[in-house]
Amino acid sequence: MRRGISIAAAVTVVALAASACGGSDSDSSGKPKDPKDVSGTITYWDTSDAATEAPTYKALVKQFEAKYPKIKVNYQSVPFTDVEQKFKSAAKSGKGAPDVVRTDVGLMAEYASLGYIAPLDGTPALKDTADFTATPLNTAKYNGKTYGVPSVTDTLGLLYNKKLLRQAGIAEPPATWDEFIADAKTIKQKTGAYGTYVNPDSYFLLPLLYSNGADLADPSAKKITISDAAAVTALTTAKKINDEASMKVDFANAYQNMQTAFKNGKVAMLIQGPWSVGDDLTGSAFKGDEANLGFASVPAGAGGKAQAPTGGHNLTVYQGSGNLDASYLFTQFMTSTESQIAVAKGTGTLPTRTSAYTSEVTADPKIAGFKPLLERTARPRVALPQVGSLFTPLQQNYVKVLQGDQSVEGGLDATAKEFQKLLPGYSVG
Structure with a gap:
């Protein structure tokens, strides 16, 4: 895993920065360039689902080309699982990188720190920033500059089966993790269904850590x-949920x-994101009864505050693009x-602009359900270039703790030691 920028990468960054100076949103006289005069070809890497989402983006590309007939867009569908390594390899070598790439918000700090994406402040790409909801816009910032434009967003929330909660005599979804555990036990006792199912992915541990x-x-x-x-308190709670409130994982x-x-109604509550709702509604618990699916904030912790990570994607512009004006x-x-x-x-994905939440858009139950959660509980992940790499040792030790192969303190201490390898100069607090 990368611990710093190699000499070769550093040379590449300088070269990319120099090549980026060739693009400008003004002409040789210094006057703003008329968008209708911008021409050329750009390549766009789209990581949306090729079957269900890409047709919508392809239609928008055609609309863009109709509005700006002098600009041609080379649309390429790149699987989400492949794009990170593919883009970093192309950007580092200076060969084959797209002009615009759909970027997971968790990769913003790393791409920016390596000089692979261009700062967009003051460019046509970043207009009307007041219209963006605050948290998605913050995911695009690194060291005081904005390196992306929020495209779609998401967060984690508490999804629940309303009927099962009512059958258990529970009037409202749990507001704290202690209530979550207690309600899960009550649900199992009174309905036979399990209260929850722990997702052992370390990303889903973040609400417990944050809260x-x-x-x-x-x-x-x-x-x-x-x-x-x-953190010890958070992981101790996660272990308790796994041992006392969850279906066997x-x-x-x-x-x-x-x-x-x-x-299918065998579990009453999940910590999940909006991406799961389409699948949820195909099961026997919700098919034909969409109103049975409830949406609530993740529970609050000892600090009394419910918080969940902001996910989603930003559009970023390659620093070495040969046509920055068209890319913007x-x-x-x-x-x-x-x-x-x-x-x-x-x-069915959630917009990042306030003005895009029209009555027609919020008619979608998952958008209507997650919109208030974004406003109440979503927060960006820590803005570190290595943040994506940190989840690997956290994941490994989190699973060991849940399985009983490691103590909470032992698992977190082991994680901290691995973090030190990825974060040179950092001490363990």
Whole structure:
């Protein structure tokens, strides 16, 4: 895993920065360039689902080309699982990188730190920022600059089976993790269904960490905080949920089994994201009865505050693009209110612009259900270039703790030691 920028990469960054200076949103006289005069070809890498989402984006590309007939877009569908390594390899070598790429918000800090994507402040790509909901826009920032334009967003929430909660005599979904555990036990006792199913993916541990005042690290203090007292409280709670409130987890097929159990009414509550709702509604518990699916904030922890990570995608512009002007215009168009409305209606994903939440868009139950959760509980992940890599050791030790092969303190201490290898100069707080 990368611990810093190699000499070769550093040379590449300088070269990319120099080549980027060739693009400008003004002409040789210094006057702003008329968008209608911008011409050329750009390549766009789209990571949306090729079968269910890509048709909506392809239609928008055609609309862009109709509006700007001098610009041609080379649309390429790149699987989400492949794009990170493919883009980093192309950007580092300076060969084959797209002009615009759909980027997971968790990769923003790394791409920006390596000089692979261009800062967009003051460019046509980043207009009307006041219209963006605050948290998605913050995911695009790194070291005081904005490197992307929010396209779609999401967060984690508490999905629940309303009928099972009513049968158990529970009037409202749990507001705290203690209530979550107690309600899960009551549901099992009174209905026979399990209260929840723990997702052993470390990303789903973040609501527990955040709500207890913990985090992976503190960049301002250059400290690793994953093993501090607040994190111990969070993981202790996660272990208690697993042992006392959850259906037995099949660690080899956890996500699939979790989904199957929930949508078919064998589990009453899940910590999940909006991407699961389409699948949820195909199960016997919700098919033909969509109103039975409830949406609530993730529970609050010892600190009394419910928080969940912000996910989603931003559009980013390659620093070495040979046509920055066209790339800026394309990014602006694809993240406009009109485009976000089309994407929300076509794919069911949540917009990042306030103005895109029209009555037609919020008619979608998952968008209506998750919109208030984004406003109440969503927060960006820690803005570290290595943040994606940190989840690997956290994941490994989290599973060991859940399985009883490691103590909570031992698992977090082991994670902190691995973090030190990835975060040179950081101390363990």
